Amino acid sequence: MRPIDWFTQALAVAVALxxxxxxxxWVNQCRAWLQNRxxxxxxxxxxxxxxxxxxxxxxxxxxxxxxxxxxYVVFAAMLAAAAVIPSMGTRLxxxxxxxxxxxxxxxATARVFLALAAMDVGTPFGTxxxxxxxxxxxxxxxxxxxxxxxxxxxxxxxxxxVISEHLALRPLELSPSLAFxxxxxxxxxxxxxxxxxxDNPATHLELTMIHEAMVLEYSGRHLALMEFAASLKLLNYxxxxxxxxxxxxxxxxRSGPLALALALPALGAKLALAGAxxxxxxTVSAKLRVFRxxxxxxxxxxxxxxxxxxxxxxxx
Amino acid sequence: MIPPLVMQLLxxxxxxxxxxxxxxxxxxxxxxxxxxxxxxxAVLCAATLLLxxxxxxxxxxxxxxxxxxxxVIALPRLLHAMIRRLGVYWDTDxxxxxxxxxxxxxxxxxxxxxxxxxxxxxxxxxxxxxIGIAIAVILLAxxxxxxxxxxxxQVIGFLSMENGLFFGxxxxxxxxxxxxxxxxxxxxxxxxxxLGVFFFQIREQFDSLDLDxxxxxxEAP
Numbered sequence: 122m123r124p125i126d127w128f129t130q131a132l133a134v135a136v137a138l139x140x141x142x143x144x145x146x147w148v149n150q151c152r153a154w155l156q157n158r159x160x161x162x163x164x165x166x167x168x169x170x171x172x173x174x175x176x177x178x179x180x181x182x183x184x185x186x187x188x189x190x191x192x193y194v195v196f197a198a199m200l201a202a203a204a205v206i207p208s209m210g211t212r213l214x215x216x217x218x219x220x221x222x223x224x225x226x227x228x229a230t231a232r233v234f235l236a237l238a239a240m241d242v243g244t245p246f247g248t249x250x251x252x253x254x255x256x257x258x259x260x261x262x263x264x265x266x267x268x269x270x271x272x273x274x275x276x277x278x279x280x281x282x283v284i285s286e287h288l289a290l291r292p293l294e295l296s297p298s299l300a301f302x303x304x305x306x307x308x309x310x311x312x313x314x315x316x317x318x319x320d321n322p323a324t325h326l327e328l329t330m331i332h333e334a335m336v337l338e339y340s341g342r343h344l345a346l347m348e349f350a351a352s353l354k355l356l357n358y359x360x361x362x363x364x365x366x367x368x369x370x371x372x373x374x375r376s377g378p379l380a381l382a383l384a385l386p387a388l389g390a391k392l393a394l395a396g397a398x399x400x401x402x403x404t405v406s407a408k409l410r411v412f413r414x415x416x417x418x419x420x421x422x423x424x425x426x427x428x429x430x431x432x433x434x435x436x437x
Numbered sequence: 438m439i440p441p442l443v444m445q446l447l448x449x450x451x452x453x454x455x456x457x458x459x460x461x462x463x464x465x466x467x468x469x470x471x472x473x474x475x476x477x478x479a480v481l482c483a484a485t486l487l488l489x490x491x492x493x494x495x496x497x498x499x500x501x502x503x504x505x506x507x508x509v510i511a512l513p514r515l516l517h518a519m520i521r522r523l524g525v526y527w528d529t530d531x532x533x534x535x536x537x538x539x540x541x542x543x544x545x546x547x548x549x550x551x552x553x554x555x556x557x558x559x560x561x562x563x564x565x566x567x568i569g570i571a572i573a574v575i576l577l578a579x580x581x582x583x584x585x586x587x588x589x590x591q592v593i594g595f596l597s598m599e600n601g602l603f604f605g606x607x608x609x610x611x612x613x614x615x616x617x618x619x620x621x622x623x624x625x626x627x628x629x630x631x632l633g634v635f636f637f638q639i640r641e642q643f644d645s646l647d648l649d650x651x652x653x654x655x656e657a658p
Contacts, residue, residue, distance in 0.1 A: 294445055295445040297448060297449045300449075301456070415536055419535075423459060423542070424456075427459070430543075431455065433550070434553075434566060434567075435448045436566065
């Protein structure tokens with residue numbers, strides 16, 4: 122490992138931490154513009170986090186230690202995920218520690234702790250949110266795994282940095298299997314990050330909410346960590362999407378500092394585009410009833426499986 | 438080594454055909470079902486044109502023109518007119534729920550791909566790898582017919598099956614002989630007209646296009 126690889130690694134984590142609230146702010150801003158509202162500042166998520174960090178957390182008397190530990194576990198899982206996703210360079214020293222399947226496992230760990238913490242205090246809302254989250258999760262996870270498997274089949278490895286490098290360096294061609302999995306991945310991203318067709322991130326209306334219901338009991342720094350983790354999760358998913366479907370622009374192979382310097386604005390441009398696209402999808406689609414969510418996710422799973430089958434048949 | 442752009446496009450169109458079959462399997466609105474069927478015809482037409490351009494077979498140009506006129510223009514218009522007159526816009530409760538149907542579709546596609554492997558090995562055309570997709574389209578259309586209750590959507594499934602057959606013939610041997618294709622196209626049109634008459638008769642007898650009611654019919658004492 123060269124020193125620059127470690128620098129790439131540190132930069133990836135630092136950029137993920139710094140950019141996650143910014144990305145969320147950008148999505149919110151685009152959404153507000155598309156809906157003819159006046160947008161809050163781009164820095165609003167940071168201000169929210171700072172406000173929460175200055176407040177004292179209030180914890181229910183019945184809460185177990187798990188309730189206090191969950192925000193740290195969830196945040197740590199998201200941070201670990203950010204370390205193995207090749208957002209700017211594909212030579213990540215930590216990349217060997219966890220392949221794409223472990224990455225899906227990290228997301229699952231965070232989800233389990235979030236759901237347990239939501240049920241811990243025993244309020245009906247938390248339990249309801251946890252139940253819905255697990256329903257969405259168990260349907261979204263196989264779809265995400267299938268997406269990863271298609272990319273793995275194409276590049277003959279499950280290590281995400283190597284997959285990304287292979288996809289970036291191969292000659293450009295029309296690939297129906299990657300197109301299918303790209304759509305499937307977008308659907309999983311929407312479902313997993315509590316975005317509109319499945320959940321509405323902007324509402325506290327009890328009948329429709331999933332994610333908000335689970336963090337209802339949190340306050341102060343715990344809530345700040347939970348919200349930071351949620352924005353980090355969105356950024357992580359976006360970066361996985363870039364690694365698989367838009368791998369161009371990140372530093373590959375044995376390239377030097379110059380490629381890395383170019384990779385940062387490339388990532389910024391991709392994030393800006395993805396944020397605008399996400400806001401557009403959220404604006405033009407209506408929220409599905411909770412009972413229609415399995416259909417949505419079954420479609421995502423089906424698209425990913427079709428991508429794999431088409432890849433096996435046509436061999437692109 | 439990557440295949441030429443035309444072949445990439447053909448493969449993408451084949452994949453799109455498969456996707457449209459699944460979309461038809463999942464669609465509850467009959468009007469949208471007809472649109473999807475027209476779109477499938479259009480994709481088939483584009484694939485035929487591309488293949489004709491690549492191989493230089495004149496037959497395929499004629500076949501594409503036939504597909505365009507019958508399956509993209511004539512039949513969807515006929516179907517839309519029939520939907521308006523019969524007033525059947527929805528096929529609400531299929532025999533199996535939508536996600537279940539789609540998951541049943543996956544093993545069917547696997548089966549079709551397995552079935553196509555020996556055929557693809559024998560064929561010598563450039564498009565032989567897509568034969569599996571043609572068989573999958575046929576079988577998925579079967580599934581559409583099986584899981585629907587309304588006569589209307591069953592007929593659309595039948596027509597979509599015909600699309601799959603055309604595509605299969607195209608992939609395996611650059612199209613059937615012209616006389617067969619003309620005959621099939623005419624057959625489909627006539628079948629559609631006859632079925633249209635049947636729809637009206639069925640509705641008059643049973644006040645519904647729900648084919649389950651046919652089973653409960655008894656001879657008058």
